[in-house]
Amino acid sequence: MDIKELKEVCRQVRIDIVNEVTDAKSGHPGGSLSAVEMMVALFYTQMRVDPKDPKNPDRDRFVLSKGHAAPCYYAVLAEKGFFPKEELKHLRQLHAILQGHPDCKKIPGVDAATGSLGQGISIATGMALGAKASGKDIKVYTIVGDGEMQEGLVWEASMAAAHYKLDNFTVLVDNNGLQIDGANDDVMSLGDIPAKFRAFGFHVIELSDGNDLEAVIDALNAPTEPGKPKCIVAHTVKGKGVSYMEGNFNWHGKAPNEEQRQQALKELEA
């Protein structure tokens, strides 16, 4: 796909997210919309995965550490053909495969169970270590939230990723600056995120606009420093693409009503 087509995928994923969360009457639109370009870039330009063979042992792995951005993940998986798009209408409903947070037992294409913050990056570290131990050329990617990095486990995992020289491992930080109680800096300051990862031994790339698809792809394509895990700290906009959600932490975990859905769709379909 060329960049124009990929941007069209991003637009469609945003429409899916708004519809999913509105239909479910609950969920997390803000942090789903901020992560769209990262997830589309991963699944459409980087990862060797086959929707028809989702359990292929040699596939690349992705772990959504910020598991509450599930609506984005599910939209991308559905667009890729891992399961019918019809499933998106049943997010969070009883007996649906699409659980409130990613569940690898139920959802084709999902490699871990996440949602409890901090655990996804640690599981992904184990996957990257497992790939190395088995001598296979498997790449492992994870997206963490910035608020999530208040969990100590993120740093335990980062220490291990550097210690074990996991240069097959890429951590993407969805740095939208907001979390459910407000701004990161009001809740618990994260300080200099790129410097922290650099100090832990990562090869760090900072993106001033993590919603710029081409920039995200370039960062993912940038050569890896041998023996170092890679970290892309992407400054993003929470709620990106829906004007009334952009930069507003109140849309972290709230569903739009019908009227708000129509307004969002009007903006996204314009």
Place this chain on the structure above:
Amino acid sequence: MSEKKATRAAYGEAILELAAENDKIVVLDADLSHATMTLKFSETYPDRFFNCGIAECNMIDIAAGMSTMGFIPFASTFAIFGTGRAYEMVRNSVAYPHFNVKLAMTHAGITVGEDGGSHQSIEDMALMRVIPGMTVICPCDANETKKAVRAAAEIDGPVYLRLARAASHVFEEDMPFEVGKANVLRDGTDGVIFAIGLMVKPALDAAAALAEEGKNIAVVNVHTLKPLDEETVLAYANKCGKVMTIEEHSIIGGLGDAVASTLVGNGCFGFRKVGINDVFGQSGTANDVLDEYGLSDAKILAQVKDFFG
């Protein structure tokens, strides 16, 4: 009488033997390999041993990740950290997706001794038992540990292996081991003791002492706490009428409660739970601590005489 041996020591040997046969076996530790006895494995198979440092939560999640790559990870640390500190990682990252991770935790119970109450896990079986899909095994001696480790590797899913620090009695008899099938070690009709782990030996000794007084007390080794062998529990409770449980664990949430739940509504039984009575432990030699909390050979004999005599 055979030499005493700790179940953790048997675990260290078992993973070495298993690793030689199965190249999917990997071992993780959290800076306690000298104590959990994974040290020999780390020296023999350096490429299959992963020290996670003093970061138990991360160790559990790394094990979860490695299991998805086709490995069978055995993660070891002290029971207090592996089941306590890392509880939610075990629950959400390992058990919820039913990943193939073995939690082989040592220094469980109060026979940790000198390190004291902060390190004596008395609630680990309760914590692991309540998780859906978790198999919970606590072997009674070194030989049973070796069989349990092998059986755990064959299960496709999470298993908690509860192991002890203290050197303990090794049974000379070759006992069968099947996960979820309790072993009747001594038959009887006047009462039954369901025991687990290091409490199996004093239970047998107490039953033998009572036999001299004309009381025939059955002793059942419940090595698998979950899934509990309800059939054997009910059969022996119905046959014997009086039921005692003995465990080196809190009387809340462990073997006693598991047996009680099975019996409720299925008959009328005399019932006594013997274990740690909802208090924390303290420092002392293993034997002194056992005695302080009513689990020494002498105190168990007194309980058995009092209840069945």
